[in-house]
Amino acid sequence: xxxxxxxxxxxxxxxxxxxxxxxxxxxxxxxxxxxxxxxxxxxxxxxxxxxxxxxxxxxxxxxxxxxxxxxxxxxxxxxxxxxxxxxxxxxxxxxxxxxxxxxxxxxxxxxxxxxxxxxxxxxxxxxxxxx
Amino acid sequence: xxxxxxxxxxxxxxxxxxxxxxxxxxxxxxxxxxxxxxxxxxxxxxxxxxxxxxxxxxxxxxxxxxxxxxxxxxxxxxxxxxxxxxxxxxxxxxxxxxxxxxxxxxxxxxxxxxxxxxxxxxxxxxxxxxxxxxxxxxxxxxxxxxxxxxxxxxxxxxxxxxxxxxxxxxxxxxxxxxxxxxxxxxxxx
Ligand SMILES: Nc1nc2c(ncn2[C@@H]2O[C@H](COP(=O)(O)OP(=O)(O)OP(=O)(O)O)[C@@H](O)[C@H]2O)c(=O)[nH]1
Ligand SMILES: [Mg+2]
Numbered sequence: 001x002x003x004x005x006x007x008x009x010x011x012x013x014x015x016x017x018x019x020x021x022x023x024x025x026x027x028x029x030x031x032x033x034x035x036x037x038x039x040x041x042x043x044x045x046x047x048x049x050x051x052x053x054x055x056x057x058x059x060x061x062x063x064x065x066x067x068x069x070x071x072x073x074x075x076x077x078x079x080x081x082x083x084x085x086x087x088x089x090x091x092x093x094x095x096x097x098x099x100x101x102x103x104x105x106x107x108x109x110x111x112x113x114x115x116x117x118x119x120x121x122x123x124x125x126x127x128x129x130x131x
Numbered sequence: 132x133x134x135x136x137x138x139x140x141x142x143x144x145x146x147x148x149x150x151x152x153x154x155x156x157x158x159x160x161x162x163x164x165x166x167x168x169x170x171x172x173x174x175x176x177x178x179x180x181x182x183x184x185x186x187x188x189x190x191x192x193x194x195x196x197x198x199x200x201x202x203x204x205x206x207x208x209x210x211x212x213x214x215x216x217x218x219x220x221x222x223x224x225x226x227x228x229x230x231x232x233x234x235x236x237x238x239x240x241x242x243x244x245x246x247x248x249x250x251x252x253x254x255x256x257x258x259x260x261x262x263x264x265x266x267x268x269x270x271x272x273x274x275x276x277x278x279x280x281x282x283x284x285x286x287x288x289x290x291x292x293x294x295x296x297x298x299x300x301x302x303x304x305x306x307x308x309x310x311x312x313x314x315x316x317x318x319x320x
Contacts, residue, residue: 003167034166056204060180063162
């Protein structure tokens with residue numbers, strides 16, 4: 001399995017995409033792109049321990065959500081959201097790549113705009129690759 | 132009918148997912164992701180959240196089996212799942228870099244279960260690397276922990292028989308330890 005987190009060029013492209021996402025969403029506070037087994041590819045914003053722990057948790061959450069989808073025969077999981085009193089967390093797979101993106105938004109960002117913007121970033125990372 | 136939770140822990144590649152697939156009567160829930168650390172442990176996928184399966188022992192006892200991820204970066208899952216566990220099976224791959232160090236590490240990580248006598252050890256992949264021996268494990272654990280006599284077996288997680296035997300031994304041991312604790316309370320009271 002190709003280790004995206006060890007490919008410097010790919011990592012810096014992802015960083016550019018996260019910065020661009022932050023430009024489009026002023027309420028985005030932090031974000032990370034991680035391999036599906038939890039290694040950090042790139043991050044935005046201030047994250048404890050460089051986002052390593054968030055990376056592992058993102059990978060676990062995504063896998064659990066997919067297990068629930070499979071159990072219920074719901075088709076493919078598209079994204080996950082967590083709502084708190086302070087805002088929203090959005091997680092999504094990066095299409096067919098073994099990668100997951102997670103982004104934290106404050107309550108200035110609507111959940112709809114947050115999801116839409118994360119999806120745009122996913123498309124950008126895949127370079128417009130068809131799903 | 133009683134329902135009890137048994138956890139399976141141990142290093143990456145020890146055979147935790149394999150063991151739950153062997154043991155479970157029902158279809159297992161898996162959370163495998165592509166393994167990007169093939170140079171460390173050569174297998175295509177790795178567990179990132181949990182494995183879940185169920186087995187009936189007799190007509191009365193349903194055992195819920197949770198496998199945890201082996202990689203230490205996922206140790207938050209260990210902390211979440213250990214809270215519900217009655218007992219723990221630690222699987223150690225004998226071909227790991229430092230298998231004796233690993234067994235003590237897991238003993239310490241799950242010390243509350245270990246302390247109350249709820250742990251057994253299964254040494255796997257000893258067909259690939261026969262040493263250390265079971266005796267080496269027992270001596271090493273006795274040297275590094277306050278409780279002597281953690282039941283230790285050679286097992287192949289691909290074998291349902293091996294895993295059922297180990298699961299029974301664990302449950303018997305837990306029952307015996309509970310009996311001892313009750314006896315102590317009675318004689319103190
Ligand atoms: N030859 C041999 N192979 C074994 C034995 N036990 C396990 N294996 C193999 O070793 C591999 C173990 O893989 P998993 O079951 O995914 O390991 P795991 O402990 O769940 O690993 P993580 O989830 O990554 O922590 C599988 O390919 C098993 O078939 C054994 O005793 N002998
Ligand atoms: Mg596993």
